Amino acid sequence: MDEIKKNFPIFTSNPDVVYLDSAASAQKPQSVIDAMNDFYCNSYANIHRGLYNWSENASMLYDDVRAKVAKFIGASDMSEIVFTKGSTEAFNLLASSYRSLLIDGDEIIVSEAEHHSNFLPWKDLELQKNIKIKYLPILEDGSFDYDWFEKNISDKVKLVCVTAQSNVIGLKNDIGKIVKISHNYGAKVCVDGAQLTAHDKVNVSVLDIDFYVFSSHKIYGPTGLGILYGKKSLLDLLLPYQFGGDMVESVSLDKVVFKEPPSKFEAGTPPVVEVVGFGAAIDFIESIGMDKISKYLSGLTTYLIAKLSEISGVKFISSMDSNSIVSFVIDKVSSFDIGFLLGKNNICVRVGKHCAEPLHTRFGIDSSIRVSLGIYNDKEDIDKFIETLKKVLVMLR
Ligand SMILES: Cc1ncc(COP(=O)(O)O)c(C=O)c1O
Known part of the structure; x- marks a missing residue:
């Protein structure tokens, strides 16, 4: 080291x-800077649009990094990885798309330790829908009050939003326990991995996590890029929250058919160069x-x-x-x-x-x-x- x-x-x-x-x-290693510089200097183009070498190469690099991210967090399929512009956008996407899945009287549990990015989108949803947020308390030692959680979870709770590691307390939370209890009541779990992913191996499949979020820039990659992992069956249920190029199969004046996830959540030109740099950041971490x-x-x-x-x-x-x-x-x-x-x-x-x-x-x-x-x-x-x-x-x- x-x-x-x-x-x-x-x-x-x-x-x-x-x-x-x-x-x-986090600061950036030379390999991340080089990967982005090399792409800009030698083969830059937009993805999924051009029939020439540079564009085909860019598309290939972009899709390869998606597969690399899937492996990095133990997702079973690369289609479960949605590129966003950061953790913040991932939570906003999820909250916005979840709106249509909730009905009056539903509840969401959010921990008191959440970063505003995994707090405010749910507060906003509460203002827009007739749902209730319950707050999972934090004990004096910084841990979740798991007893409170067991007493307050019920089949009214549709989603549980918790951080794997608070950016203030630093303790690694027992996500496996939260997932197990939540699933007993049919609630899905959205985990904020923005801090934990920088120094801990995470396996979303082993932990059976429904949604997992993190940012590239906190794990030595570039800014402007993050990840929303979602189980395929759940991403299929969600509606897109932005609309534009490269996210539709077909459009006519009276009918729109969206692409399958993750494309339906990635409208417009994505941060292709940042994705390339992110791939180099994962390689860097894995080389250590x-x-x-x-x-x-x-x-x-x-x-x-x-x-x-x-x-x-x-x-x-x-x-x-x-x-x-x-x-x-x-x-x-x-x-x-x-x-x-x-x-x-x-x-x-x-x-x-x-x-x-x-x-x-x-x-x-x-x-x-x-x-x-x-x-x-x-x-x-x-x-x-x-x-x-x-x-x-x-x-x-
Ligand atoms: C725990 C946690 N969650 C979410 C975020 C938001 O990440 P970003 O600003 O990359 O969207 C941060 C950023 O500090 C964080 O520490």
Whole structure:
């Protein structure tokens, strides 16, 4: 793992910067940049439209990455992978398309720990339909209240929306348990994998997950691209939420026949170059090995928690069992002042509510500092952060 940082040109050009904000977005390895550059320079074209080599090659690359993503998350068929512009669009697509499947009195369960992107689309749906959202509470240690869940799930619940790993708490949730209980009542489960997918092997088939969402940019790939995985039988039931080119079999003035999923959800020119880069990001991860990544980051997280625990006044919001994400506040010192001064000293952390305001309200705080790790970080980065934090605290206390 010592050599990994060298694959990321941004750190070669900026050796003094300590980047601890990978949960917001991860940096890109040279192989991802090269794959996109090569495609632009040597064979760029739109997909599924041209009868010439460049377009045929682009179509092939695009479809190959879909197959690669399917394998990466254990989907049984590549048609179960819909390319979106990010996790946010994937949730919006699902919420919008689910509207026609819900009837008055139906319920959706959403956890209190959700990122706004897996929260607001369901709130919007509640405003538009006569349905009810119930909120799965978070316990003091950051875990889901599974007892509450078992008591509150019923056959009125049609969908359960939970994160596999909160971007604030960092704990890996028991998705297998949530799926099992939900399926006993006929409810489908939509899992936010935006954070977990960066450092944990996920198998949607083994876990029997109905919908799974994640973003390319958080797993070392380009921005502007995400994934909605859906079981084929479920994607078949959903209506498209955008309309345009490349998503129809036929159109006449009085009849439209949509293509099969995933095409019916991918109207218009897709982010072809980003898909190519995403394929390179998956290759990069697999060349290291997800188990190795997970173990390395888990060890580094333990080191970070131990070092932070030595600082007086630190109160953790994240779980002690977190992987890669450590959120905290410091007694009587503004998180924003700390983040600002860290930033001035080339230490990049995130400060605020991290688009998880209900969770901050749950813990009675209005902001927190989040340090999040990527595979390029090492103990030296953490030592620099701790040393700078101590200096900042001397100034602020
Ligand atoms: C847990 C979680 N879910 C969803 C999202 C939304 O991802 P994107 O901004 O890539 O759409 C984020 C982004 O920070 C996240 O951390």
